[in-house]
Amino acid sequence: MKRSFVIFYALITYAVAELIWWGYMLVKSQPGRTGMIMGEGMVFVLVFVVGAIYLHKSFNREQRLQEQKKNFLLSVTHELKSPLASIKLLLQTIQKRDLNKAQILDFIDKSLLDIERLDDMVENMLLAAKIENRSYSFPKASFSLSVLVDSIVNRLQLTKCDGSQKIINAEIEPKIEFTGDKFALTSVVTNLVENAIKYSGPCEPVDVKLYQKEGKIYLQVADHGIGIADEEKSRIFERFYRVGSEDTRNTKGTGLGLYIVKQVLDKHEASIRVKDNRPVGSVFEVVF
Template identity: 60%
Template structure:
């Protein structure tokens, strides 16, 4: 191109301005095109990396409870245990099965939402009762008799929506709060009515969420921090499901900083 321009200017010096102008436009368009191609490739690389990390996370999330269930059942079969110990091992196995069930439900729901094959069947139901059942199931007593999930749930709050999908919203928010909090840290779940609207708040005392990542956390497969050093479990699907389900229910979600540390997720049903 430069050779052609040089030769044209040599033969027709009066057209030098036109050649320089057209060449500058061409170089500019070439640079813009190269920039967008580079950005697209970089975006694809990040998505591919997240998908790879997702597969690794799912494998780990599946293997851990399966190994625990297998060990518990083998212990019951091979040893003559007291009734109380057998009951304890079986209860632990049931919790691991529930964990597997939540993981599978998340994956199925995320797939259906993304492919637009999920219809979100809506009905009127007691949302207060749903939140109470979920928090009771996720309650952890790993610190003696201390209650880690503190609830303040106003009774009798009804919603018209997809009960199954909204149960996934509550489960993911509470599980995330427990997951990203420190050992024995308190998690607060509050449901109340403000201005005629149901408001669900889930607060934790973990490390919090940087401002630049507060909106990114709702992207599919996105997880906070470096994948190579992250210790917390997860697939990066939970908050993606939360966002998609709430959008379908005309509900808003906001992420705020907790004081002195942690994060607050607030859902408002319009």
Template identity: 60%
Template structure:
């Protein structure tokens, strides 16, 4: 991409030099045409600068997209390898060692969680592809949104700090939604997984679902590093991730919040991001 920019700048410089040279030659041969040359030259220079600006912006945008796609491939590779390695290790342990039933069950349960994580990753990539290509139809039906949110938070519950439940839920019963159950489950999963991912070890996450003016209102709060004001809208762009890619420690593909935005737009729902106190972020989803 740097080579393309160098070629572009060279051609731009060449065009400018040619314009000034021909203008000088014409004025020397026909001094009476100086006003015409200056006028036409100014228009040409203006149009050249406008074109150069847009071409430069397009090249930089393409460069950034290429970098994001490379980071995405690296992230996907890491996201796939981690659970696969864990599943392989668990199964090898069961096969090679004479374990009691309780330990076998524990290893198998851990493997099932890793398989669910892989399934979520694959579903995210497939859904993002279908949404972007406009081939996904969003089939809608009425279903119990409270039951869906409860099921997802129970599955994603973290028990790494003893018996403490890290995802605290406050979910009102029998909240109905007319929408695509599969796509909305991806919305809830991505929001909760992001909260878990960016929060520190043993940090509490809050998930709330209630009726606000007769409309379903979902909030997911974390105690992570938070999101700078300048990036609160950018986080919903495809492949975009907060912070410097070279020093980032958190995993992810940059597809989750892109899917969240697209799905909610197709359900006439709004999402907003606020700062949590004393630190972290709050995602609020309002159905209209």
């Protein structure tokens, strides 16, 4: 990419130098038409400069995208290896150790959680690819949004540091019906809750609320984590984009979660906004 920039700027320099030279020669040979030559030359330079600026921005955008794709592949590799290594270790322990039934069931439960994590990640990547290729039709059907959110919260529920208090505080209004793509909206809720957990401290709670008000359905997911800088709030729904720099970021993720969230909600004519939580953290609010 650096070589391409060097060639690009060299060609621009050469073209500008040639333009100035030919302009000088025309003025010298036809001094009576100096005004016309200068005017046309300025228009040409303006068009040339605008085109060069757009090309430069395109190069920069492509370079950022390639860097994001590279980091995406590295993240996916890490995300795959971690649960696979955990599952392998748990199964090897069951195979080699003389464990009682309770211990075996506990190890199986942990393995299933890692498998669910892998399944979520694969579904995310498949859905993102289908959305990008415009090959997903978003089939709609009527279902209980209350049951959907409650089941996801229960599946992702974790205990806090003392081992008893739940990390997700859910306030779910019952019997909220919705017509939409249940599979895609499952991915939306899962991504929002997982993100809140991921970017919070190990002992910080996450608040999930689902309720109806004035004919609209509201879903709020609030955390007390690191928060999102104002300049990044407009970019967090871009494909492969992740909060922070590539050098300082230490949380797991592929940069596809919020991209999927935004695309799916757009297809359901729903809105999403992110605002600061008080005193720290972020609140994602979805309005159907």
